[in-house]
Amino acid sequence: MTLILALETSCDDTCAAVITADGTLRSNVISSQGIHDAYGGVVPEIASRHHLELVNAAVDDALRRAGATLDEVGLVAVTQGPGLVGALLVGVASAKAIAAARGLPLAPVDHLQGHVAANFLRVDGGEPIIEPPFVCLLASGGHTLLAGVEDHDGFSVLGRTLDDAAGEAFDKGARLLGLPFPGGPALERLARDGDPQAFAFPVARGLVGLDFSFAGVKTALLYRVRDLGDDAAREQAADLAASYQHAIVEALALRCEQALEQTGVERLAIGGGVAANGALRARLRRLGVTLGIPPRELCTDNAAMIASAARYVRPQSFPAYLALDAYASGERALA
C-alpha cells in the first residue's frame, strides 16, 4: 500500500504522521517541546531550533509506529504555511529533501486546510469523521474562523476574528487569573469548579455577520479582576474562569448556529486547539446537528491532518517543488 508521510512544524510541536491512500490513520507523532511554558509564550527562535533537533526522529518514529519504511511512502506532504516562518522552513526543507532524495512527489499543504481535513481521516479503521458539506469552526491560539466546506479540497471563509483568536483569549484570560502558560487547558480545569453564571461577560452579540471579537470579553475580565482586588479575585477564581470560558464558548456557538442557518447546512465540524475544550464540545453537541469532532490529538496541531489534506492537493512532481518556500501569513488562495 502506498503511504503518505507528512510533516508539520508551523508552531511549537514537531509533528510527523503516516496515513494510507484512503485516509486511514497509521501513526501520528507529536513531539511537544514544552520548553516554551517558562517564557509564557512560544519563542520563535527556540521553537525553530527544537524543530531541527526533533524532526528526523519524529519521522523515524512515525514510520516505525506505522510499521513502515520510506520505501512504502509514495507521497510526502508538508505544512507550507501559515505559521512561524523559521519553524515552517525546518519542515519544508526536510520534507523537500526526503522527497527529492527518492524522486517522490510533494504536496504542500495549507495549515488551516489541514485542520479542516482532519475530519476526513479514518480513525480506528472506521469511516471519515465527517464528509462535506459542513461548516467548520477552526479555533486556536492563532486563528479563529468559520469555514464553509463544500468539498474536500478547500473552504470559503464565512467569518473570522476581528481581533484576538479564541485560544489567545483563553491564554490572556488565564494570565489575568494568574494561571501558567499554556493558559487554555489550565483555565478549563479551573472552570470545572466554578459557576459559569456567576459573572456576566459580554458575548459580542452586536457584531454584524459571522465575524468574532474577543477583545471585549478579555477587557471585561481585566476590569472585573481589578474591581474585585487580589484576594477576592483569588477566592472567586473558579467562578471567574467558568464565566469567562462560558462567554467565549457562547460566542463561538452562537456564530456556529448563525453559520449553519445562513448556509442551510446541518453539519458542523471543529478543529484547532480550542476544539479540545470540553465545554465547547459539550455546548456544540447540544446544537442538534450532525457533528464532526475529531479526537483531541487530531484537533491540536498534528501531521496526520496535513497528510489527510494532501490526498486532495495536486502534488508537485520531482523536481518541480525544489524551489518551494514557506509562507508566514495569510491564507493561500483556496479553491
Add this chain to the structure above:
Amino acid sequence: MIVLGFDTATPATAVALLDEARPAQAAERRHEPAPGERPGHAAQLLALAAELLTDAELQFGDVERIGVGVGPGTFTGLRIGVATARALGQSTGAELVGVSTLRALAAAAEPGAPQGTGVLAVIDARRGEAFAAGWRDGEPVLDQAALAPAQLAQLVADEGGAWLAVGDGALRFREDLERVGCSVASDGSERHGVSARAVCRLALQTPEGTARDLVVPDYLRPPDAVPPSSRKKPTA
C-alpha cells in the same frame, strides 16, 4: 566517493559536487542575493544541488557523503542547510559531515596566502558583530567567537604576524582590520564567499561520517530573547 557539499550560513547559497576520483573537477553553483534581496536558501539549495547532479548524470541516491556548513551564520540559513542535509541522509542513507563555515572560508583562501600568513575568516554576524576564527599554515590560532570589530582587531593585533582576512565580515569591517595591519582581499574577490568546494574537500578529509542527530548548527549565540507578551501562539 561522491560528495555533495553546501553552505547556507551567509546570504549566499553555495553547493558543490565532488567525485573523489576527480577532485580537481569539483563543480560549484552559487546563488548570491542582489543588494536588498532576501537570501534564497529555501528556494535555491535543493534546486542548485539537483542541477549539479543532473550535469554529472547522477541522482541524489548516488551521493555517498554530504558535507554541510554548520556555521556560525544566520540562524534560519543554517537550519535550512542542516535540515536539508539531515533529511537527505535520512532518505538515502548518505553519511553526514558537519563542516565549520569559518574553516571552509579560510581553507579556500589558504592556497593564495603566503606561507606564515594567517588567514582570518570573518562572517558578518549583524548587530555590529563578526563571527571570526583564524588559522596559520592550516593550524587553528584564533578560536571562533562572536566579536565586536574593535575586539576582533585587538585579538589580531595581539596575535601578531601577517594576516589575510576573507569573508563578508572582512569587507564589512575592513577599516577595523586594516588599522591593525591585517590585509583584506579586494572587494570583488571570490574568496569572500564561502566555498562549497571547500566544504566538500573538508567533508572528504573527515575520516568518518557524523551521527545524524549530532549534526547541528553552530549558532554561537543564544536565541533572541523576545518578550513573550508581544507574541502570540500563531497556530494550535
